[in-house]
Amino acid sequence: MGQQTLGRRARLRAQTTAEIKATALRHMAEGGPDAISLRAIARDMQMSGSAIYSYFDTRDALITELIDDVYTALVDHVEAARDALPPGDVAGRILAWATALREWSLANPQGFRLIYGDPVAGYQPPPGGPAPDAAKRACLGLADLIAAAWPHARAVQDADHTWAEFAPALVDTVRAAHPDLPPAALALALRVWGRMHGLVALEVYGHLGPQTHEPDRLYRAEMRDLIKSLEIAPADRHSGQD
CATH class of the missing domain: 1.10.10 (Arc Repressor Mutant, subunit A)
Structure with a gap:
């Protein structure tokens, strides 16, 4: 009883x-x-x-748990989309991650804003930041994609970067998982992150809608251009015409 x-x-x-x-x-x-x-x-x-x-x-304890919940849900979603495709389909996995990011963000705009938007006034995150596990998974997920693409990314392999340009914790995380990747690969991962998030953020915050009736078409075109810049041809099932 x-x-x-x-x-x-x-x-x-x-x-x-x-x-x-x-x-x-x-x-x-x-x-x-x-x-x-x-x-x-x-x-x-x-x-x-x-x-x-x-x-x-405290209110901050609630906000920290909210961030952890929504960030974990986002990472679960993009990882599942990526892992639905075989490891050898590098272009398809990049596109699946990007597409899942947009889908989740549009379905959960407040969650996106809580993770990536303006900080909550007065909020004091815990040591190490909110949602450290989800943040680490997101960083490693992008690093994994770039590690798989790196042998094909000839156009960016000569980029001049050093490890000192990046946050030590980020460097430690990426190098522990991919010790052979050069700093230019981490720079590429951040650039890919920026291109994936750029149009999504404009759409979530309502800036893109007044400019186009087909934001999904713009996003697909941007992601195909991203993949093309890596010199990876998209798999046939992902490269259909609009």
């Missing part, structure tokens, strides 16, 4: 925690990141001000 009671309490706590997070994201959608407030969430959920603090000690 005692175990049943504990199990029921754990389920109720998990349900309430999920509702708090969902309410926080809704408040953010309505008022921006600065609208996230434990007291406002408590009022919306008809909880007492003290009750909500039994779930999250």
Whole structure:
């Protein structure tokens, strides 16, 4: 009986925690990141001000957990899309990652803004930053793509870069996984990241929609150009005409 009671309490706590997070994201959608407030969430959920603090000690603790949740969901999504294709399909895996990034971001615009948008005013992240595991997986995922593409990326192999240009933690992470990659490969990974995110960010923030009725077509063209710049021919199933 005692175990049943504990199990029921754990389920109720998990349900309430999920509702708090969902309410926080809704408040953010309505008022921006600065609208996230434990007291406002408590009022919306008809909880007492003290009750909500039994779930999250501070607003920053809630924001940190939200970032971890949405970043992990994003990385799960892009990794699954990449891994649905064989390792030898380098171009297809790059395109799958990019396409999945856009799909997830458009379906979860508040999550995208929480990860990549303006910082929440006054937010103090924990040591090491929020969502360190998801961030590391994202970095390594891009590094893996570039490591697979690097033998074909003749146009950028002579780029002049040094390890000193990059954050030491990032360098350590990438070199531990790919010790033979040169610093130019890490520079390429960051450039690929920027090209994948650029049009997505414009679309999420509403800047692209007024300019084109077919943002997906622009994005596909940009990704095909990216792959072409790596001198990797897209697989037939990914290179159909618009």
